[in-house]
Amino acid sequence: MDEPMSEPDFPQAILSLKNIHKTFGGIHALADVSFDLNKGEIHALVGENGAGKSTLIKIITGAYTPDAGVIQIGGEVYEGLTPTVARRLGIGAVYQEFNLLPDLSVAENIFLETPPLNKIGLIDTAKRARDAYTFLERLGAHTHIDTSELVKNLTVGEQQIVEIAKALAMNAHILIMDEPSAVLPSADLDRLFSIVKTLRSEGHGIIYISHRLNEIFEIADRVTVLKDGQTMATRVVAQTNSAELVRLMVGREMTDMYPPKDNQPADVLLEARDLCIEGTVFNVNFQVRACEVLGMAGLGGSGRTTVCRALVGLGKIRSGQVVYRGQPAPRSTAGAAAVGLVLIPEDRKTFGLVLNQSVRFNVSLPNLLQFQRGGLLRGQNENEAVRRVISDVQIRPEDPDMSAENLSGGNQQKVVVGKWLLANPKLVIFDEPTRGIDVGAKAEIYLRIRELTRNGVGVIMASSELPELIGICDRILVFHEGRVAGELVREDFSEESIMRLATATSGITAPAS
Numbered sequence: 001m002d003e004p005m006s007e008p009d010f011p012q013a014i015l016s017l018k019n020i021h022k023t024f025g026g027i028h029a030l031a032d033v034s035f036d037l038n039k040g041e042i043h044a045l046v047g048e049n050g051a052g053k054s055t056l057i058k059i060i061t062g063a064y065t066p067d068a069g070v071i072q073i074g075g076e077v078y079e080g081l082t083p084t085v086a087r088r089l090g091i092g093a094v095y096q097e098f099n100l101l102p103d104l105s106v107a108e109n110i111f112l113e114t115p116p117l118n119k120i121g122l123i124d125t126a127k128r129a130r131d132a133y134t135f136l137e138r139l140g141a142h143t144h145i146d147t148s149e150l151v152k153n154l155t156v157g158e159q160q161i162v163e164i165a166k167a168l169a170m171n172a173h174i175l176i177m178d179e180p181s182a183v184l185p186s187a188d189l190d191r192l193f194s195i196v197k198t199l200r201s202e203g204h205g206i207i208y209i210s211h212r213l214n215e216i217f218e219i220a221d222r223v224t225v226l227k228d229g230q231t232m233a234t235r236v237v238a239q240t241n242s243a244e245l246v247r248l249m250v251g252r253e254m255t256d257m258y259p260p261k262d263n264q265p266a267d268v269l270l271e272a273r274d275l276c277i278e279g280t281v282f283n284v285n286f287q288v289r290a291c292e293v294l295g296m297a298g299l300g301g302s303g304r305t306t307v308c309r310a311l312v313g314l315g316k317i318r319s320g321q322v323v324y325r326g327q328p329a330p331r332s333t334a335g336a337a338a339v340g341l342v343l344i345p346e347d348r349k350t351f352g353l354v355l356n357q358s359v360r361f362n363v364s365l366p367n368l369l370q371f372q373r374g375g376l377l378r379g380q381n382e383n384e385a386v387r388r389v390i391s392d393v394q395i396r397p398e399d400p401d402m403s404a405e406n407l408s409g410g411n412q413q414k415v416v417v418g419k420w421l422l423a424n425p426k427l428v429i430f431d432e433p434t435r436g437i438d439v440g441a442k443a444e445i446y447l448r449i450r451e452l453t454r455n456g457v458g459v460i461m462a463s464s465e466l467p468e469l470i471g472i473c474d475r476i477l478v479f480h481e482g483r484v485a486g487e488l489v490r491e492d493f494s495e496e497s498i499m500r501l502a503t504a505t506s507g508i509t510a511p512a513s
Contacts, residue, residue: 020069047226049410092172102152157188258471298479340426410441
């Protein structure tokens with residue numbers, strides 16, 4: 001596998017893949033996929049969850065070997081790579097889930113695999129610090145990241161920069177960035193884009209994966225669309241538009257991303273009164289009504305997620321009160337779920353799913369009492385309910401025995417949504433419900449949210465995606481530094497009005513609830 005093949009048959013590119021095939025259990029993950037990356041290019045890779053993006057990236061990084069097809073790097077052609085060979089050939093990757101050691105310093109993490117050694121074979125700590133500083137300087141981060149700082153003390157955006165510097169320290173000239181903006185607060189996006197453009201100007205080739213099409217049009221040179229494991233098209237970004245990319249990704253026009261707001265708010269379901277939480281949220285007041293979607297906006301650390309978690313018993317309320325359906329809200333997640341108050345969490349992998357268990361297990365877990373008769377689990381009732389959920393929320397593949405960890409991100413999210421829909425909730429809290437999922441799956445999530453409100457359910461939706469808040473919500477609370485900076489009603493919705501409140505630069509007065 002380490003030896004190159006003969007007969008190169010590619011245009012001049014630093015990376016080319018031709019006619020790549022990969023199957024798992026008879027299912028084609030990739031079928032005849034071709035892709036190339038030029039020096040000094042940002043080439044975006046887009047597609048729905050399950051389209052084959054992750055499989056393609058794992059082939060490039062050597063985690064998977066293709067069943068057929070060839071890879072060309074640096075003028076040599078290979079049938080497949082190993083992770084070691086991929087690194088030697090200058091391929092690096094920065095994933096959503098960082099591969100850093102939190103109790104080591106920035107310099108130690110950057111040179112974790114390639115520490116500089118002195119003449120007697122020991123780590124040269126002084127050179128390591130100098131070289132780490134040089135890499136941070138190239139990325140424009142040397143003024144705010146100390147090479148001696150422990151990684152656990154850095155912000156998420158700073159940790160991402162350390163990951164990029166780590167890849168550069170291993171001489172990566174082909175850099176894969178997998179949903180790099182998904183974990184970042186909006187304030188860090190400009191810095192990320194600046195770094196990506198700097199790397200392009202230095203001649204690096206960058207594969208940029210994102211579900212946020214606006215980012216593709218801001219920084220990418222070309223874009224390749226995958227669907228169902230096949231290459232649909234490669235376009236010069238300046239010669240395409242969002243509508244074409246969406247059509248290529250989902251196979252249909254997406255003219256109605258957001259369902260119509262045809263519901264009227266009804267009775268109050270939940271009320272927060274002077275809520276103070278763990279010294280991070282202060283004197284927050286709001287109401288949520290049946291049949292409405294209450295949005296929660298704010299920059300990272302503004303308090304919106306802290307409030308969402310506290311409402312279902314996942315945070316210590318220092319003072320104030322949460323009233324749910326006229327009674328004090330339960331102070332445990334089990335108690336909250338028992339009365340129909342549920343949270344679909346931001347981190348679905350850690351808090352929403354048992355990843356090594358099946359779809360059936362995950363959907364059934366909070367609903368076991370529904371399937372019991374005389375203290376015994378009725379398997380037929382469970383199977384019927386699980387298959388109904390799979391059909392209703394369109395989980396793919398339609399296999400109740402599929403392990404949750406083997407599903408795409410969008411389908412994992414559908415499992416979390418589906419299990420709670422089966423529980424017949426009265427108020428559902430969605431925290432970043434569409435993070436890391438494709439445009440088609442987003443539309444389906446929005447449809448489920450609107451269906452909930454039509455059925456009398458109340459919804460809280462916390463999100464950093466301002467267009468989706470504007471598109472789906474009836475009211476929006478904007479948080480700033482642990483307080484509600486203002487409340488907007490539909491006629492006042494705009495990204496500018498939300499950001500003014502979120503950054504405390506607005507003179508808007510919050511309307512009365």
